Amino acid sequence: xxxxxxxxxxxxxxxxxxxxxxxxxxxxxxxxxxxxxxxxxxxxxxxxxxxxxxxxxxxxxxxxxxxxxxxxxxxxxxxxxxxx
Numbered sequence: 001x002x003x004x005x006x007x008x009x010x011x012x013x014x015x016x017x018x019x020x021x022x023x024x025x026x027x028x029x030x031x032x033x034x035x036x037x038x039x040x041x042x043x044x045x046x047x048x049x050x051x052x053x054x055x056x057x058x059x060x061x062x063x064x065x066x067x068x069x070x071x072x073x074x075x076x077x078x079x080x081x082x083x084x
Contacts, residue, residue: 003046005038013038 005013017034021027029037 003042003050005042010035010038 014031014034017037018029018031021029021034
């Protein structure tokens with residue numbers, strides 16, 4: 001799976017990466033190098049982040065489903081005892 005970012009988001013990330021290299025590493029990298037780094041990171045890290053997001057959603061849905069099941073069970077009416 002290839003992750004693609006909207007152009008505006010990618011441009012913002014390019015600038016953040018360039019700023020990071022400048023401030024944290026005292027290195028200057030060009031726009032192309034920053035874009036290539038983003039593309040590489042998305043290819044390498046993207047699937048892990050995506051899978052974690054899917055797992056988090058699965059757990060959340062399971063918890064909500066259980067909660068809904070509990071609430072529905074609480075709505076059940078108890079049948080009166082049968083008379084003899």
